[in-house]
Amino acid sequence: MAHPLRIVAVSGGLQRPSKAAALAEHLLDLIADELPCEQRLVELGPLAPQLAGAVWRSQLPDAVERELAVVEQADVLVVATPVYRGAYTGLFKHFFDFIHQDALVDKPVLLAATGGSERHALVIDHQLRPLFSFFQARTLPLGVYATDQDFTNHRLQSEALIARARLAVQRALPLIALARHTKPLQAEDVVLA
Template structure:
């Protein structure tokens, strides 16, 4: 079974962020569908965990509900992460959730990043904020990031929202179908002095 965790940081109800998350999850499941493929989607709404996340930042201990959400992300084969954009970056709630997640939990995990906002001017936040964060966490971020501005929900052009959703979901599904097993969190660290000693002096003939 392939498990995809979906993290939605929408604050309102109903939420365009959750709507985009659901569309991405549905598209990924469709791309993974097959006689030998069984996909389970597990959605995490950060809105209901806001107080628990804040308490965890202060105390260092997660509540049972937050612990379950963190474990869902840690154990998932893939992740879809969607945030609203505020002041040209991800929301504080979104960032705080990944701050309390173990920083090795996403190592080698395929991740699809997406965001919503009122204007297309904020679309680059996916590239200058979200992608670097997940790269730092050593996740494998799919090439296509999906941004949905208010006007995108009714777009009918060839490269509209539906097309971007399908393309990104297909990239995530491809990684999940052919991805090797996730690497263990532990890495063997070679002391810097030892690495220097192994270098041979450069000489010219």
């Protein structure tokens, strides 16, 4: 019998409460409403002191290594980051720099970001998609971008944002199901003519 679907969200927010974490949790819950799964939220803020100064994965403490393994073993990823200076946080990038480059191949990834205004909305297509394309992950069709005005007390309040999140998950479900039933192609499976 197959293991339950493992859905892991990574929040690049540095603080708690975090709008990025709230958005990630909301997306996790929407997916869990549709599919039986195990959910896990990895918050990078508390890991920041343990990531600082590490250049190689072997230099990381066990707590960070465990979180990296959780991400690598996920069936589906939800990633959410605040936008700082037009891009994902440095901590977010530093964490993903330690992910094995083949660990996310064909893994569905739902992209999300939060920012102070609409002018940063392109971060999903101009920053996050290229990062996960490097990993050969399957970035899902719709990303979810939220501004500060979409939240009240770090809770999603905007009906438009809630509808966008619901649509992103609905569009993702067939691709998640497809990935669940498709074995990733391995190098040894490729036959060159």
